[in-house]
Amino acid sequence: MEIAITDPLPWYLAGPLLGLFVPLMLLLTGKEPGVSSSFRHACAVLPGAKLVTYFRYDVLKDGLWQILFVTGILLGGTLVQFGLGGAGVPLFLPENLTAAGLALLFAGGVLVGFGTRYADGCTSGHTIAGISNLSWPSVVASVCFIVGGTVASLVDRLVFGGLVP
Amino acid sequence: MTKWWKYPLWLLLGVGFGAVLTSAQVISVVRVRRMFAFQEPHMFLVIGSAVVTGVLSLLILKALRKTKTDLSGQPMDFKKRPFQPGIVIGGLIFGIGWYLTAACPGPIYALIGTGTWTALMILAGALGGTWLYGWLKPKLPH
Numbered sequence: 001m002e003i004a005i006t007d008p009l010p011w012y013l014a015g016p017l018l019g020l021f022v023p024l025m026l027l028l029t030g031k032e033p034g035v036s037s038s039f040r041h042a043c044a045v046l047p048g049a050k051l052v053t054y055f056r057y058d059v060l061k062d063g064l065w066q067i068l069f070v071t072g073i074l075l076g077g078t079l080v081q082f083g084l085g086g087a088g089v090p091l092f093l094p095e096n097l098t099a100a101g102l103a104l105l106f107a108g109g110v111l112v113g114f115g116t117r118y119a120d121g122c123t124s125g126h127t128i129a130g131i132s133n134l135s136w137p138s139v140v141a142s143v144c145f146i147v148g149g150t151v152a153s154l155v156d157r158l159v160f161g162g163l164v165p
Numbered sequence: 166m167t168k169w170w171k172y173p174l175w176l177l178l179g180v181g182f183g184a185v186l187t188s189a190q191v192i193s194v195v196r197v198r199r200m201f202a203f204q205e206p207h208m209f210l211v212i213g214s215a216v217v218t219g220v221l222s223l224l225i226l227k228a229l230r231k232t233k234t235d236l237s238g239q240p241m242d243f244k245k246r247p248f249q250p251g252i253v254i255g256g257l258i259f260g261i262g263w264y265l266t267a268a269c270p271g272p273i274y275a276l277i278g279t280g281t282w283t284a285l286m287i288l289a290g291a292l293g294g295t296w297l298y299g300w301l302k303p304k305l306p307h
Binding site for chain 1: 176
């Protein structure tokens with residue numbers, strides 16, 4: 001497949017910058033970067049949420065900081081895409097736009113939501129913040145993230161003839 | 166009480182985090198598919214150097230700031246994530262979802278911000294999956 005890609009922000013700048021968010025956020029605000037709990041906050045404000053114990057807590061008190069943080073992440077995407085020359089790489093594939101493609105994105109999203117909540121963290125909470133705090137379960141979780149994605153990639157390519165863009 | 170100035174700061178920190186995710190292209194399906202096929206090291210190098218930086222800088226921070234409080238004097242909220250079966254099972258499930266959607270949670274928001282509307286499907290799914298987890302939680306091994 002022919003795709004137009006410009007060079008990304010190099011890894012040796014991007015990685016250290018992302019890593020510095022851990023001490024920076026802790027020092028400035030007392031919180032570690034984390035994203036997937038925001039899904040819990042979003043569910044907890046839906047009607048009927050209080051029927052489920054997991055969603056019974058004070059969202060404004062416990063989750064407002066994270067809602068602001070992920071809103072910021074969204075705006076950061078907007079800033080780069082429309083103000084700083086763009087991401088420079090395709091952000092979706094033509095196959096995503098078919099009905100089956102959209103259904104697959106939704107189904108994959110279900111796995112992302114369920115998996116990150118069951119594991120109690122995602123790439124930011126476990127891999128970046130958790131490992132930075134020398135928490136060994138976060139190392140196990142991170143290995144599992146990569147193993148899950150690698151196996152899915154193998155199955156996609158070997159069984160379903162998936163191509164790497 | 167949380168100091169008021171932390172609220173705009175969280176928004177700003179998010180903007181910075183999202184801008185780096187987007188500029189580094191780690192929100193792109195191209196980069197994610199190439200990572201999981203082990204065809205290019207970019208994603209692994211970004212994640213790996215982020216982890217190394219995080220570990221070293223947090224060691225330094227903890228050594229310099231024995232009180233473990235932030236600048237407002239409130240305690241740093243180090244989240245405890247004890248080992249439980251969900252670390253492995255949930256971790257593997259999330260990995261499969263990460264491959265299928267090419268987005269981990271941070272990038273889902275960044276993608277929406279770039280106007281990639283397909284990411285709304287991923288977010289809707291993620292909320293559905295979270296709901297499912299909350300509902301099934303009492304029955305799952307922890």
